[in-house]
Amino acid sequence: MSERSPFRPALERALHHALSYLGNLEDGPVAATATLETLRSRLAKPLNRAPIPAERVIDELVADTEGGIVASAGGRFFGWVIGGAVPASLGADWLTSAWDQNAASFACAPAEAVVEEVCGAWLKELLGLPSHASFALTSGCQTAHVTALAAARHALLEQRGWQVERDGLFGAPRIRILSSDQFHGSVTQAVRLLGMGTACVQALPSNRMGQLEMATLDEALRAEPDTPTIVLLQAGDLNIGAYDSFSELIPLAHRHGAWVHVDGAFGLWANASERYQSLLTGVEHADSWATDGHKWLNVPYDSGFAFVAHADAHRAAMSHYASYVSYNEAVREQKDWTPVWSRRGRGFATYAALREFGREGVAALVERCCEAAHALAVGIAAQPGVELVWAPRINQGLVRFIDPRPDATESDHDAWTDAVTEAVLRTGEALFSNTTWRGKRCMRISVCNWQTDASAVARTIAAVTEVLRTMRAARIGQ
Template sequence: MEKDFDAVLGRTARIAADWLGGLDERPVGETAGTAELRERLGGPLPAGPTVPVRVVEELAEAVEPGLVGIPSGRYFGFVIGAGLPAAVGADWLTTVWDQNAGLYACGPAAAVVEEVAGEWLRDLMGLPEGSSYAFVPGCQTAHLTCLAAARHHVLRQVGWNVEEAGLHGAPPVRIVASSRRHTTVDRALRLLGFGTAGLMIVPADDAGRMDVAALRAVLAGPAQPTIVCAQAGEVNSGAFDDLAAIADACAPAGAWLHVDGAFGLWVRASPALRHLAAGAERADSWAFDAHKWLNVPYDSGVAFCAHPEPHRAALSSTADYLVQGGDGAPRDAIDWTPGFSRRARGFAVYAALRSLGRQGVAELVERCCEHARAFAAGLAGVPGSEVLNDVVVNQVLFRFADDDTTTRVLRAVIDSGEAWLSGTAVDGRRAIRLSVSNWRTTREDVERTLAAFRQAAVS
């Protein structure tokens, strides 16, 4: 069995290195459709065992045409980073070490590395000292975590224990969010039993920034338990809500302020860009991803809460058979995350932060924003293109003369293999959404992608 591990891990390392080394030459998008992939991977379950190294080799060969080159410097779809070398290495070791990070007793080193990485992130983001944190699969689960803490807090303030009594018969909770909020906020509210029918929607401007005057009008109503969801980085435009003004509006109403900072909160790591998220430190909770701008492998999200008590009260779990607490009051992640058994995500986050340092994180964020501005400037030379947003961070939103042309040009670029981007809709019209979040992206990648658009636009 040990020989199997030697063979499998050695061969896997070679396959992985070849894949990463060939990203500049291979198409960024997939080259096989669903039917072909099913044929390559399907068939009856084998009757007997297969040599492990052969399984890995044949799996890699079968899936290769169905892989998207997300680690490529010319992948601009959604807001997705690529794994930094140190983070990838740590993530591989996380799998090999196979620690259950739910309990300190199942992985003391995993628990302590999360403590260190959590404090590093808090400091990097300029969040309040003493804030609690949770390493979770992604921003969706981070919202769930933070809003569970918010639910506990605002209902406890009016004498209701929601963990014990549930929501049936509870005082109504007023939940306020922007018309341009991310869909994961709605999903978290559904999972928490709030539903979306009672959500109070505040209008946003053309860039996606919440109308603070409208928020003040909503909060001026009768006092009641209130949660306000603001945004640092709108998903299409990259625009930031005025978080300082929103915090000012929330304070007299006693509202819990939650910030969706999935990618945008990372600007707080940059001296040149942190003004965009000024006031974020005054919120009560924050949700963001590490698999975006920190370039940690999937999946890796983080939740922070300025109030550890409601955070722990909303999430903690105990059982007689579990080994919890002990010498030095170790931190059991089961008390802070929705997960029970869980992957030790802190190792990869720790490695990414250690490899980049404070300066490296800032430079990564700033470099991506520079590339986004170069894209916007270069699109001016692409026939028929129109940039729709003020490029404040890493998001570029653009379209062509009509929906058919926009769709055709985007499809042509993807089919060329030169780049991968996603489409979206703005004011009922098709648009193209370009996100620069990858540490690998270079100015040459920008120029190659612009050339692909110029070619597609005149074809």
Template sequence: MDAREAALRRAHEHALRWLASLPDRRIPARASVDETVRALGAELPDAPSEPADVVDLLATACEPGLTAFPSGRFYGFVVGGTEPAALAADWLVSAWDQNCVMRAASPACTAAEEIAGAWLLDLLGLPPGSAVGFTTGATMANFTCLAAARDTVLRRAHWDVARDGLAGGPAVRVLVGADRHMAVDLALRYLGLGAPEVVESDSQGRIRPPALRRALDRADTRRPTLVVLQAGDIHTGAFDPFPETVQAAREAEAWVHVDGAFGLWAAASPRHAHLTQGCSAADSWATDAHKTLNVPYDCGLALVRDPSALRAAMGLRGDYLIQHERGDPVDKVPELSRRGRAFPVWAALRSFGRSGVADLVDRLCRHARAFADGVAGIDGARVLNDVVFTQVCADFGDDARTERVLARVLEDGTAWISGSTWRGRRVIRISVSNWSTTDTDVARALDAIRRAADATAR
């Protein structure tokens, strides 16, 4: 116990030092992979080491190679920080060391999942009683939901994929918008469904309802069909028009899945819930808790209206498992071994409360609009999307200058902004996802963008 306590104390000290550095540190890492390998030591020692010394080495060797993802000035990709209660809860998860797959083996895990799951359904305006599975992230949440969808539509076509596999069965048709996230295609590939059929999207990445209807009308009505919609386009933040698209899919007897990795949380805000109007009529939804909710990695959420569909796709039986008649967490996700992801989610929701989650969403959106206004005022810059949620896309006249601006911003180190290609042009993409981002953080980042733009204008 002395060695364990010493190691934990040392880790606590290093963690506090790291967190205290975030307000002022450069966002990009200072050390390369090779430099970090040399600092860690590539050779496995012959003799044991004291745990506290190992922690010291790990922290000091890795710190220069860390990117300040948790900083309020990180706007790359779509990643949140870690809300304090969720961070502390995640430390307890590691200390408790529970395998959260069986109700009987770890009652606390199941209790946290049931409470957090019910709270999530309430906040997101989804049907009460839907199944909630805690996955690694949105990719596996999409996989999990689409597995339930695949098996269900094949079952309706009198094909048992669990027993007979996919070979020889009816081909499943999957319709997606042209601007869906690549994680959807990846999940479909994992599921053996191949490339989806692409439906036209509008200038903001929203699937066009008439185009979807035409695609559905072309389908053999006997062919099993999935329709994948999105809540929050990765570039624009736009939301598919759910009332029209879900209705069209319903008329075609298709399963409707919504990829809402970060955007599904709009439903938790009275001010932004209109963006998800009609979304609750779908059959399944995928989102990330480590994005907009700001819990630690890894934590995705697979939500399925019909719990029996999810259980049929994910459930398993084993003679050595202690399985409960009321069902177990193992029936909802792919992993047989996993950590207690629901504990940090419960902690974040309990800490924020209903109004706090709404305030968080509203604050992120307000910062995104401030970014859009600030960038629009920079000479030569253009904001390219309608800023309806937390994403801002801009360019600086041509691809070459946009790339130079982005490189200058990253070299400056004040903020991290991602580059991307959207609608055939290079863009900078600002994703506001961190609970700790302040007005000052936004102002500092905008100053860095202005400096970069000025430097590249000469």
């Protein structure tokens, strides 16, 4: 870059601030420390009339957001299901912005188009999906659901002589989705966007392990033999990482003519590790799959992937033609496979993450996170007043904090669990989020970050132990 490049000052400042932020992740507070009011008072300036030099904009952005950046990129963040970003992927993401390609088509982003072709092939290989499946790089798992379910909608209605892309859904046969009651809210959002309505999702009871049982699905399938049906299966649910039995349920659904879609937002990645592959036996026979790059693969936001076993249905649901767009039959035009037209070249960051890890690196990451989740759950549950509600089978676990007062009720334990989780967050040492599972309030343990190591686990257990010791002493002394 020329010394006089107008980009240099801002990019140099950005590099400086980014390295300082990333260098602080290991020791700094995990939770945000600035209040809503502080952030508003700093950031909500009157829009300036005159231009401001770019490097000053960057410096002020960093100063004004101070304390408002959650350290979810670091190894002591265990909330929701959130990954960090491995270095090559972060670097590639920066370049993606610098290159600023419109990844809609080969003509405006030729290298990105080829990178996406390669990512699609690598991902199918790594996740154990059929090589003939079509794919799309989306903004996340929810958009991957939209993509895959649009393909399902097309296929099911086409079989009944209805062209949904042309005629819409008014007057079309009603589609239903059968799922266990453990499905994720992103599916609800997807069906709303697809015009199918949330009422189309029929939540069937799951068993003790959070799984949909064969007899339950069979009964539901038989109840409406003529209704076009999507069976939604779970590869790792949000709370306990439950996996449905693909080898039993997929053939059953197919015998009834249903389309099977798998939500594997993070859980599909277990297929990269020989240790966990058995959880996914038979998953490759589904019709579509949705997963994320920004969770377990540790690609920066936003990154998700849809795969569809029936490329024709996928393309029919997504492709569009315009006379001003150049077409090249020799390449894969991304806009024909995703719900959006213009978009960022998100293939580069995925490509870089996959190369930095390699197959062995992804397997090791999955195994390390599962071990860390287990160590955290067991280590926390070893403290007085902790119930181990779910010992992680993969990277998700649940603990519940028991109110130490002798007459405490279940709802006291619920409130106490929230209070302890909040107190842990306030220490800045670690961050967990909460859930209600089987009617009980629990603290969720979710490990997805490539930086979570034994020392992060030990430090977190020590922090939770200290919080519990202090809070229990105060509570009993009340």
